[in-house]
Amino acid sequence: MSPHLSVAHELRGVVRSLTVAVVSSLLASICFPLQPLRGVETSYSRTIANVQPKMVKIYGAGGIRGLEAYQSGLLISANGHVLTVWSYVLDTEDVSVVLNDGRKFQGQLVGADPRLGIAILKVDLNEVPHFERRPPDELEPGDRILAFSNLYGVATGNEPTSVLHGTIAARTQLSARRGAFNTTYKGPVYILDAMTNNPGAAGGALTDRRGNLVGLLGKELRNTETETWLNYAIPVALLADTIDDLIAGRTPAQTVDINRKKPVQPLNTELLGIVLVPDVLDKTPAFVDSVRKQSAAAAVNLRPDDLILFANERMAATCKQLAEELSFIDRIDPVTLTIQRGQDLLDITLQLP
Amino acid sequence: MTHHHGWADLRPMHLRIDRASAAMLWACFVTAGFGLAGEAAEVPAAVRNAEQTRIRIIAKAKQTAICIFARGGHGGGSGVVISPDGYALTNYHVVKPAGNYMKCGMDDGQLYDAILVGLDPTGDVALIKLLGRDDFPHATLADSNQVRSGDWCFAVGNPFLLATDFQPTVTYGIVSGVHRYQPPAGTLLEYTDCIQTDAAINPGNSGGPLFSAAGELIGVNGRGSFEKRGRVNVGVGYAISSNQIKHFLGYLRSGRIVDHATLGATVATSEEGRVVVANILESSDAYRRGLRYGDEIVSFAGREIETVNAFKNVLGIYPRGWNVSLKYRREDQDFDVMVRLSGVHSKRELLRKVQGPAARPPRKEPQPDQPDAPKPKPDAPKPQPLPAPQVPEKSKVPTEVAKLVRPREGYANYYFNLQNRNRVWSSAKKHGDFSSRTGQWLLSGVLSNGGEFQIAIEDQRVLAQFPQGPAVVEATLDLDQQADPEGSGGLLTALYLWRRLLTAGPGKFGEMFYLGTAPATSQPGIFEVLVGTYNVIQETRFLFDAQTGHLRGMEMSLNNSTDRCEIVFAEYKDHDGLLIPHKLRIHHGTQLFATIEVNRAEIKAATKEKP
Numbered sequence: 001m002s003p004h005l006s007v008a009h010e011l012r013g014v015v016r017s018l019t020v021a022v023v024s025s026l027l028a029s030i031c032f033p034l035q036p037l038r039g040v041e042t043s044y045s046r047t048i049a050n051v052q053p054k055m056v057k058i059y060g061a062g063g064i065r066g067l068e069a070y071q072s073g074l075l076i077s078a079n080g081h082v083l084t085v086w087s088y089v090l091d092t093e094d095v096s097v098v099l100n101d102g103r104k105f106q107g108q109l110v111g112a113d114p115r116l117g118i119a120i121l122k123v124d125l126n127e128v129p130h131f132e133r134r135p136p137d138e139l140e141p142g143d144r145i146l147a148f149s150n151l152y153g154v155a156t157g158n159e160p161t162s163v164l165h166g167t168i169a170a171r172t173q174l175s176a177r178r179g180a181f182n183t184t185y186k187g188p189v190y191i192l193d194a195m196t197n198n199p200g201a202a203g204g205a206l207t208d209r210r211g212n213l214v215g216l217l218g219k220e221l222r223n224t225e226t227e228t229w230l231n232y233a234i235p236v237a238l239l240a241d242t243i244d245d246l247i248a249g250r251t252p253a254q255t256v257d258i259n260r261k262k263p264v265q266p267l268n269t270e271l272l273g274i275v276l277v278p279d280v281l282d283k284t285p286a287f288v289d290s291v292r293k294q295s296a297a298a299a300v301n302l303r304p305d306d307l308i309l310f311a312n313e314r315m316a317a318t319c320k321q322l323a324e325e326l327s328f329i330d331r332i333d334p335v336t337l338t339i340q341r342g343q344d345l346l347d348i349t350l351q352l353p
Numbered sequence: 354m355t356h357h358h359g360w361a362d363l364r365p366m367h368l369r370i371d372r373a374s375a376a377m378l379w380a381c382f383v384t385a386g387f388g389l390a391g392e393a394a395e396v397p398a399a400v401r402n403a404e405q406t407r408i409r410i411i412a413k414a415k416q417t418a419i420c421i422f423a424r425g426g427h428g429g430g431s432g433v434v435i436s437p438d439g440y441a442l443t444n445y446h447v448v449k450p451a452g453n454y455m456k457c458g459m460d461d462g463q464l465y466d467a468i469l470v471g472l473d474p475t476g477d478v479a480l481i482k483l484l485g486r487d488d489f490p491h492a493t494l495a496d497s498n499q500v501r502s503g504d505w506c507f508a509v510g511n512p513f514l515l516a517t518d519f520q521p522t523v524t525y526g527i528v529s530g531v532h533r534y535q536p537p538a539g540t541l542l543e544y545t546d547c548i549q550t551d552a553a554i555n556p557g558n559s560g561g562p563l564f565s566a567a568g569e570l571i572g573v574n575g576r577g578s579f580e581k582r583g584r585v586n587v588g589v590g591y592a593i594s595s596n597q598i599k600h601f602l603g604y605l606r607s608g609r610i611v612d613h614a615t616l617g618a619t620v621a622t623s624e625e626g627r628v629v630v631a632n633i634l635e636s637s638d639a640y641r642r643g644l645r646y647g648d649e650i651v652s653f654a655g656r657e658i659e660t661v662n663a664f665k666n667v668l669g670i671y672p673r674g675w676n677v678s679l680k681y682r683r684e685d686q687d688f689d690v691m692v693r694l695s696g697v698h699s700k701r702e703l704l705r706k707v708q709g710p711a712a713r714p715p716r717k718e719p720q721p722d723q724p725d726a727p728k729p730k731p732d733a734p735k736p737q738p739l740p741a742p743q744v745p746e747k748s749k750v751p752t753e754v755a756k757l758v759r760p761r762e763g764y765a766n767y768y769f770n771l772q773n774r775n776r777v778w779s780s781a782k783k784h785g786d787f788s789s790r791t792g793q794w795l796l797s798g799v800l801s802n803g804g805e806f807q808i809a810i811e812d813q814r815v816l817a818q819f820p821q822g823p824a825v826v827e828a829t830l831d832l833d834q835q836a837d838p839e840g841s842g843g844l845l846t847a848l849y850l851w852r853r854l855l856t857a858g859p860g861k862f863g864e865m866f867y868l869g870t871a872p873a874t875s876q877p878g879i880f881e882v883l884v885g886t887y888n889v890i891q892e893t894r895f896l897f898d899a900q901t902g903h904l905r906g907m908e909m910s911l912n913n914s915t916d917r918c919e920i921v922f923a924e925y926k927d928h929d930g931l932l933i934p935h936k937l938r939i940h941h942g943t944q945l946f947a948t949i950e951v952n953r954a955e956i957k958a959a960t961k962e963k964p
Contacts, residue, residue, distance in 0.1 A: 043566075044503030044527060052502075102626070102659065146503075152578040152589060154533060154549065157660040162529040163502055164551040164588050194551065195588025198578070 044146060044165065047211040052160040053129040055205060056082055057098040057150045058107065058121070060089040061281075072149040072161065072204035072217065073097065073121065076133055080105075080125030081247050083239075084203035085219055086112045090119055091318075093282045097123050102158030111246040111253060112317075114309045114338070115345055116239055117185045118216065120246040131205065131213035133240045139190065139214050143168045147196035147233075149204025149217055161204070166194025166231075174232070183221055184345050189232040190215050196231045197221070206233040252313040263330035269322065271331065272350050273297040274308075279319040286322045288339075296350040303341065310338035410568040411507060411523055416490035417570075418521040418562055419443075419483070420458040420511035421467070423451030424750075431510030431521070431561025432457065432481065433570060434491045439465075439483035440606070442598060443560030444575045445472055446542065448479040449707075453758045453766055454750045457483055458519025459490075466754050471605030472765040474707050475613040475697060476669070477542045477575050478593060479560070479765075480605035484754060492562055494602075495569035497531075497594035500548060504528045508552045508574050508590070510561025521561070526552025526588075534662040534669075535576065535591055540697055541706055543613070545669025547591045548572045554590025563592040571595050597670035603870030603879070604672050608769030611869075612673040612703055614694030620650055620664050628658050630681075636914050639679065641942065642690035649682040673697070676874045690943070691874055700763060773867040777881045778859050780902030785931035787855040792957030794852055798935075801948040808845070810852045815845040833889045833912045842918030842941035847909045850893050851920075854885065855904075863887030870899060875906050875919035875940055903932075916942035928954055 054075045062069030073084035082097055089095070090109060097107040107121035139145065147164045154162050168190050175186035190206065197220055206215030215233030222229050245251045269276060273295020277287045286308040291297045309317050312335055316322040329335050334351040419432040419441055430447030434440070441457070448455065453469040471480040483489060500506075507525045515522060530549035537543030550563060554574050563572040572592025579587060604611045617637020623629045628650045633640055650658045653667045654677040671677060673696035680689050698706065750758070761767035797807040804820030815826040817838065824837035826845040836843045850862075859865040868882035873896050880896035887893070891913075896906040906921045918941055922934035933954045939946040 043501060043505065045501035046503075048501075048503040154530065154535075154578070154589070156662060159532070159660070159662065160502060160530060162549060162589065163527065164529055165527045195586070198587055198589065 044163070044209070047207075047209065048146070048148075048160075048163050051146070051148055051205065051207060051211040053100045054131050055100055055148050055150075055161045057153075057155060057161070058082070058084055058089060058095060058203065059098070060095040061092040061283075062089055068153065068199050070150065070153050070200050071202050072151075072200065074148075074203070074205045074213065074216075075128055075130040076120070076243060077130055077247060078127050080123040080128055081110065081130075082107060082121040082123060083216060083243060084119055084121060085216070086114055086117050086119040087202065087219060088285070090121075091281070091283045091285055095121065097121060098157065099128075100158065100160060111249070111251055112315065113242050113246065113251070114184065114317075114340065116187070116234070116242055117183075117219065118234075118239060118242065118246075120243065131236075133213075133236065133243050135208070135212050135214045135235075135237055137208070138235060138237055139168045139171075139208060141168050141170055144209040145190075145192060145194070145214070146207045146209065146211070147192065147194060147201070147204060147217060148207065149196070149198075149201035151198035151201040151204075153200050164194045164196055166192050166196070169193040171235075183219070183343055184340055185218065185234065187234065187238060189218070189234055192231040192233065194231060196233070197229065206236075253310065253315040260328055262327055265331045267326040267329045267331055267333075267335060267352070269326065271296075271352060272326075272335075274302065276308075276319050276322070283318045283320075286317055286319050296352055300348045300350055302337075302339070302348065302350075305341075307340040308337050309340055309345070310336075312336055313338070407566070410564075410566070411509075413490075414492065414507075414562070414564045414568040415509045415521050415523055416460045417492040418460065418509040418511075419465075419467075420514070420516050420519050420521060421447055421451065421481075421560065422456045422458070422514075423448075424454055424456075427451055429455075429511070429514055430557060430559040431574070433509075433560075433562035433573070434459075434483060434489045435494060435570070436491050437489050438487050439467075439485075439489045440470065441467070441481050441483055442562075442573050443479050443481060444573065445474050445477045445479045446575070447560040448472070448481065453760070454754060455481065457481075458516065460520055462519055464519065466751060468754060468757050469766050470769050471608055471611060472707065473601050473605060473611045473613070473672075474541050474703065475537070475543055476593060476597060476601065477544070478573065478598060478601060478605065480602070482757075484757070492564070492568075492570040494595040494599055495565055495571050497548065497571045497596045500528055500531055500565065500571050500594075502528050502530050505566040506548075506550055506552055506563055506571065507566075508550065508554055508558060508561060508563050508592075510558035510574065512553070512555035512557040514557045524553040524558075526550050529589070532663070532666055533591060534666050539706070542576075543669055544576060544591050544593060546594055546597060546666040548594055550574075550590050550592060551588040552590065553586040553588075554592075555586045556584060558590075573598065594670065600670055600675065601672050604868065606769065607773055607867045607869040608764050608766045608771075609866070609869070610703060610707055610763060610765050612696040612698050614668060614671045614673045614675055615697050616644075616653075616668060616679075616692065617695055618644060620661055622661055623649075628661055628664055637695060638693045639690075641916055642679070642692050643688055644679070644681055644690075644692075645683070647683075651680040651682050651687060653677065653679055668694070672871075674868075674871065676872055693874065704763060770867050773869075773881075774859050774865065774883060777867060777883060777897050777902070781897055781904055784901075784903055784925070785855075785933075787931060787956070788858065789958050790931070790956045791856050791959040793955070794957065795953070795955040796951050798950045798952035801950065806949060808848065810845075810848055815849050817845055828888075831889050832887075836911055836915070840941060840944070841939055841946045842916055843909060843911045844918055844920070844939055844946065846890065846911065847893070847907060847918045847920055850885065850887060850890065850909060851907060853887065854883075854895060859883055859885070868894065873906060873908065873919075874917075875908060875938075876921050878905075880905060904934075918946075928956065931956060 056073040058073045059070045071089045073082045076083040095107040097105045105123035110120040110122045112119035144167050148161045150161050170191040174189045201217050202219040204217035208214050213236050215235050217233050273292035274297045275290045277289045288304055288306045290304050291302050311325040314325050316325040334349050336349045339346050417434045421432050422429040427450035432441045432443035455467050457465045457467045465483045465485055467481045467483045470482050506528055509521045509523050512522050529551050533547050533549045535544035554577050558574050561574050562570050563574050565571050572594050574592045576591050578589040616639050618633040619631050620628050621631040630646055630648045656667050658664050676693050679692050757768055759768035794810040799805050806819050808817040813828050817824040819838050826835045832846050835846050837845050854862050862885050865885040868884045870879050871882050881899050883895045885893045893909040898905050908917045908919045910917045921938040924936040925932040926935050935951040938948045
């Protein structure tokens with residue numbers, strides 16, 4: 001896209017904001033050339049001030065070398081639903097969500113979609129400022145953006161998140177770079193010309209220049225060949241339906257069948273031949289430690305370091321969750337596990353002989 | 354779901370722009386500047402005008418930037434000139450390897466000699482002076498409290514020491530955050546209340562200016578967050594605010610190594626989320642003003658305090674000895690007091706840090722047991738000052754420049770302290786030369802709250818009569834124990850030192866240095882301050898009117914644990930060719946001790962025989 005076109009985009013937006021074109025154009029022609037452009041008029045500050053109350057800082061697991069114990073998030077409903085990225089930071093019962101005004105809440109995990117790499121947390125709030133889940137427009141290369149996040153954990157308490165500016169550089173499929181980037185999400189992304197995806201920025205908001213939410217800043221991705229870092233966001237339009245479902249509790253993972261009964265002879269990991277890592281945390285991720293030879297797991301080539309996420313489409317991402325879900329499945333029935341292996345998500349079906 | 358942005362539908366309307374949308378125009382120019390030669394007519398006049406304005410502002414602003422090259426190839430950085438006679442700001446960590454002499458290139462392609470003037474190692478600021486002109490292009494320090502997140506700004510400097518022709522590099526961005534707190538390593542290079550920007554700040558940009566879109570100086574760039582991304586810009590740079598620099602500037606001009614301030618108390622967040630006193634020194638001014646363990650800090654220097662960071666942000670922008678307001682709360686009752694901040698370091702400590710390896714860009718973690726040390730954020734990376742790129746250069750200090758450099762322990766460049774001390778004193782002497790008046794000084798008159806007084810000041814003693822009785826100070830004994838008359842904090846001792854300054858001058862008073870310009874507790878305004886040590890009285894401040902040179906007041910502490918005796922000198926009257934104050938207002942702590950009216954003054958010359 002030529003730079004010229006991006007100017008045209010800006011002007012198009014400008015023009016849209018006019019309600020009475022004639023009056024405004026008269027006003028514009030009178031006062032505009034006479035008014036020097038000063039800092040006050042040219043600042044993004046008002047837009048930013050409107051966005052900041054919708055941003056949150058998230059603190060959870062991590063803190064060991066190279067793994068920050070914090071990330072960013074944004075309010076996506078008036079009832080305190082927070083959209084963020086699904087990551088190790090949430091692997092604890094003690095996830096705290098700090099609002100823009102400094103208030104601190106415990107965040108409850110409502111649901112997650114590992115394929116999209118997103119999670120929804122809920123904090124106990126009503127009538128909070130929040131983003132709309134569906135952007136008025138998708139953005140095009142050359143459109144201006146703002147990126148809000150708590151990169152480097154710069155902000156604490158009631159300090160507002162950091163804001164960077166830039167433009168959309170491209171819209172592309174993240175899978176186009178498959179192999180170079182270690183990511184499970186392979187869908188469309190906005191590539192940005194700003195340094196948006198710093199440590200702690202994941203879960204931050206990408207907005208258009210008016211502060212409308214257009215994307216979710218993704219996790220840090222480094223090109224393994226060139227050692228360069230990717231600055232990108234997942235278009236929120238692609239997430240909107242899933243977010244709706246997660247908030248409404250409509251995803252299969254969240255659906256609770258109150259009539260569901262435990263079979264007399266349920267499955268368990270031992271029967272399947274799966275040895276998980278020791279369950280030492282309150283939310284130990286269900287990593288495969290080893291696989292017993294000639295077991296059902298070995299038959300489908302489950303491997304050490306595979307991370308189990310779902311069992312029959314229900315969330316089973318921790319050792320405890322997996323044990324619980326398996327306890328509802330009869331030994332004679334097959335079970336489909338969704339696993340993460342490296343950058344791939346795979347479905348494998350296990351059946352006891 | 355994509356609404357395609359048509360191009361053709363834009364054309365008929367593109368000239369209709371309302372003022373509110375001007376906000377975006379600056380934004381457009383970044384891309385609008387390219388490839389438009391053949392299509393200029395498509396861009397509205399307002400946009401082109403605004404672009405021209407921006408170009409003009411940057412062209413003017415970058416004339417004030419300097420590229421600093423240290424002697425002997427010890428790296429370099431950037432800076433900005435702030436006065437026509439060549440005073441310029443940069444980072445402490447830029448001049449540290451350079452020493453007291455450096456070369457500075459400017460946009461005009463000229464290379465200027467420059468010398469070190471003052472240092473603020475804690476705040477990472479240095480003042481230098483370029484030589485050879487009295488009409489340097491210079492920047493104006495803005496009010497950085499007006500800066501908001503989202504404002505456009507630009508950095509000027511010499512990233513990677515690119516500019517071999519000294520023409521600086523300009524990088525453009527927005528303010529990403531304001532009032533940021535970035536913890537120090539140990540107690541040096543702490544960035545408080547700083548400005549965060551996404552304008553590219555790279556090694557070599559250190560010390561260079563951050564300008565507002567209007568071209569006003571809002572900060573001095575000095576560090577960035579990097580961590581695993583390598584030591585190049587990742588969109589997170591920090592600038593020391595212009596308001597912090599304004600507080601220190603009057604001190605930096607004194608040629609001293611300037612210290613930062615502490616309240617003498619540490620604070621912590623209570624379980625209810627309030628900021629409360631966690632520890633307090635009984636020798637602190639705040640303690641004497643009533644602050645105690647557990648009290649809630651409500652506001653500090655006029656700013657509301659809701660977090661520990663907010664408290665540190667306020668504290669970090671003031672130099673040692675500054676007077677600020679404090680509101681604290683105890684059991685739902687608010688107390689408003691003025692406190693004088695004490696130094697973070699002892700003189701020796703600061704000196705050791707400046708000379709020692711700790712002054713290099715820090716790499717170690719903050720020490721949690723340090724008073725006021727920040728609680729490390731969970732795994733938060735510690736932003737670091739930018740390393741100085743290396744440049745090969747060898748030069749000797751020219752003789753005429755060497756005259757302007759005077760090393761002395763405790764000073765960045767004693768030359769400037771002496772210059773200013775002499776300037777202040779010769780200005781004061783225009784109002785009367787007391788050097789021959791070494792005889793008895795006799796003052797008598799009335800107190801505003803009734804009664805008469807008489808004070809006789811001599812070389813050996815001060816004798817006085819007040820309505821409450823006689824008072825005496827023996828100058829041959831330790832002065833710090835002599836607080837007569839009672840409740841004054843040592844008025845007679847103060848007057849003894851007053852006479853001593855006027856007769857002996859700063860050169861023979863004892864030890865005396867020029868503090869800089871500073872506010873006082875006893876009266877409003879900013880004063881030129883000389884600080885003297887005599888006998889065992891560690892610190893007596895003499896406050897001179899910055900315009901007229903008149904001695905307007907003095908503040909003396911007998912010792913560290915008592916409140917000062919503060920005297921305001923007013924109603925100067927000509928007396929035999931000497932201007933003598935005829936009204937003295939004396940404060941001790943928060944209490945007014947007395948206002949005295951002098952009806953009769955005898956300022957005698959020395960006599961051979963003792964009276």
